[in-house]
Amino acid sequence: MLKALEGVQTQCVARQDKGTTGHVWSVFLAPGQVVKAAGKLYEAEYSLEDIFALDFEEGFLVLYHFNRWLVDERVVLRVLVPKNNPVVPSIAGIFQGAEWHERETRDFHGVRFEGNPNLVPLLMPVETADLFPLVKSDKVRASIKTLLNLGEVVSCTKAIEELFAEAEAGEASEA
Amino acid sequence: MSAYQNSEQMKGDFYTQKFEAGKRDGTLILNMGPQHPSTHGVLRIVVELDGEYVVRAEPVLGYLHRMHEKMGETQTWGGFIPNMGRVDYGHPMAWNWAYCGAVEKLMGIEVPERAELLRVIMTELNRLTSHLLWWGAYILDLGAFTPIMYAFDDREMLLDILQRPTASRLTYSNFRVGGLQMDVDDKCIEMIKAFIPHFRKRLPMYKDLVTDNLILRRRIEDIGIIDQDMCRRYGCTGPVLRGAGVAYDVRRAEPYSVYDRFDFEIPTQTSACSAGRYLVRVAEMEQSMRIIEQAIEMLPSAQGGYIVDKAPKPAMKPPVGEAYFCVEGGRGKVGVYVVSDGSKTPYRVKLRAPGFSNLSAFAEAATGTLIADAVAILGSLDLIIPEIDR
Amino acid sequence: MSAFVQQLLVLIVAAVAAMIWLGINALVWVYCERKFAGHIQRRPGPFEVGPHGALQPLIDGLKLMGKQLLTPDNADAILYWLAPILSMLPVLLLFLPIPYGPVLTGMDVNLGLLLILAFSSFNGLAVLLAGWSSNNKWGLLGAARAVSQTVAYEIPLLLVVLAVTFMTGTLSLTEITNMQAGHIGNWFIWKQPLAFLIFLVAMFGETNRAPFDLAEAESELTAGFHTEYSSMGFGLFFMAEYGYMVVMCSVCSVLFLGGYHGPFPGVDGWWWMLLKTFALLSFMVWVRWTYPRVRFDQLLNINWKWLLPLATFNLLATALILKL
């Protein structure tokens, strides 16, 4: 049903309840697919809302919010990157506004965006650029499955069966 | 010492040095800000000038960074609301609403009708103060000193009105999860009813004094083109996007609260220049007044109180989950994303500031213009630096 | 010999009087401007020092004098401190040939108008020096703006003055004034309305006043050429600005509004000159607190594309009519 992302290898596409989460589509992607997905979304007239990261036990979950002007259909792209090497390709080549969001994410979580033309501290001072204030301590860090609701929602999407199967696998690996 | 610091003995800080690396011959590198009079606080823009033409520009942020998102992770859910009043001093109620709306979404709280209407009234009044502040300051940037005083004359009346139900005049934090902090009194409604016709009479004066002024029009027309494609690439919203001809307003596009009940227009301009954004904001003031009038009419028949019964305590524990809620602020789409792990404090609060995205388009829009135009473009984006730096 | 001594004495008295007059003018007009601005913006303006704040400019002057004199690093100290003096001194000279009354003329020179136009260009030099020597990029931009602005606006100013002198055949301000004696209909504003308008606009350009205050454009260049000046360095620029305003308005009233002549016969006197000058000054203040600032290219466009052709046309038309 999410036509915009056709042709992009997604790990999971899920429909979410707009009334409770504000998202219509939740899409899990491998880091390598982000640029392609962003390109597709750009063609489908989506505009970028924000990029940020969540700190989970499994790694950093980088979230991209996209929405369209005429149809309210918020898509959230979720990219899970490992803690030891948090690298995501930058989409600043497609959505120039992403440059700052990516820099902000680097400041707060230390996720590196490869290909960002200007990946230097944006909000944090250069002296404490490697402080990463939003990285959680082990005590309070939770795992994705305990916080984000995905499983039930996936079952609602009956659109693309291959993606559905992949989503299961993706879920399993994350858990 | 961080990797981002340059050990060489050079003039200027890290950002200047980095910017200087790409300097062309015969150009001048100039630091506009952080104490420049027209950067509205502490924005700093490093510009490369060829004569007075801007060759390159790079905003440097962070001088007003307070790490609200980290504060969100250490405060209780209810205790974070005062922070929302401080994110954007121009239109704090939109932020209040975005945050409370996100938490209400998480907890599944239905806000009473009366509270929703009161929220609408106050947020729209606050939008008027925000636009008046912008209007005065923008004309001040363009060199006219008097209009800001006239704007503040009217804004002062609005602050007197808003002071009654909020007990504050600038950094409002009167929204609560499930409703509002206080109810309005009759006197307040009376004052609003008196204010609207007064302000309607003032608007033509604003138009004659400023909007129609030959000098002003020549200053802002065809300056700083931010067209639809650029808006999409940079994620610009609000008057910037509407000034580019897209009738996108969160109040219409994803109607929240009771906005679907009101009859109002979304003013747009197709010129995509500073003048377009200017005219959109001026036209929006009239629309806000229309909404307020309608809301006041609905108020007496509205159900419920100013806050939901059994309103959650500040130390509430919303159920596990995530929620994204956005509202239309004075500067564009204000979004708040919260994740709850079921404890007293949020797991993550992400604030999506419209000014942040709008400002990121500045460098592209200002390239090739005169430095005076750069000031005019900067002002037309309606920047509130605390919101951008958060 | 005695005539020479007499002349010298008159000159010294006139110079001292001009100095006092300049000082008083600066004080009065700083106060008046702030009061005007206040009332336009519906606030009282200065109010606390003296009755209705009348002593405020005096206190401000004292405060300025009490401030530390700072020379920025790597600034050219000689030029840097020469600039405000160079800005201030010619103003004193400019007051000499202006006829404030039938006897109230410092020095009635034949080429009074030329003297004024020549010495008023000093201000451009002073601003250039100030901006250049202060080793500040804002100052530099302000200086560059100021030079092209004053140079540009001097041309239409000269052309309209020339048109007036075509009619009078003299450059002596006293004689020009006397030619407008009689009644209001004799004032040159009726014979040269276009010239008057051009002079009025060019006046703003010459004196760096809003909406043409590009050289110090606060919201663009922070303070332009005087960004780095503290204490009386700034104070001198400030006084010079008001001095130039008074001079320009005086010249305007001499050229077009009949100088010290009243609107009907028999009431001539210095008070008319004062009244006309002050009316023009109030107009300048009124304009400043109403309009936004023009952009730099627009400023020059107004000059080169409007004022200059119009002034030339005006000059040719005057010449043609006189010839016929």
Next chain:
Amino acid sequence: MNTFRKHVIQPIIDCWSLIVGLKITGKYFCKPLITVHYPREVIDSENLSTYGGHVELIGKPKDPATPKCISCMMCVTNCPSGCLTVVKSKAPKPTADQEAAWKAAEEAGEKVEKPKAPKNPAKFIYDYTKCSLCGTCIENCPAKSLRFSNNIYWVATSRAEMKIDLLARLKGQAAEVSAPAHAPKSEASAPAEKEA
């Protein structure tokens, strides 16, 4: 011809807008001032009554010098900035005789009625430097013993003064109310601030 109109005629016509601008500022120049001329005039009390200054205690209707506060600590726990410090009152120290009597009674197996600690707080310290005036304490006070003060003229000249002893302030206010009419300006230097 069209370009002529656009570049020559139109700008001249548009110059009218400049005259209009002058007319407007000229009109306002002649109108009376609207700013409040502070030391000579003050803002009307109607407006001031809705001003939300720092937090203060409300006294009991019958005994205005004692707060309604029941030392439940709701304000302290809910304050996002942690600017309130409330110390509960302790029970009055029993005298030696009383203690002996209780001991005897306890040994005899009787139930002892020890005097309870009074509900009123012993100390109510408020650090205004930290307060963000959100009003959370006011909403969450079950006894409705807190409110925003509306003394807009309050000033502090040091950090220490910003730490306000609200109990002392309330006492001062109660004393002031009972005292004969006073000038409004004296309110600015209410005794509470001085004590703090």
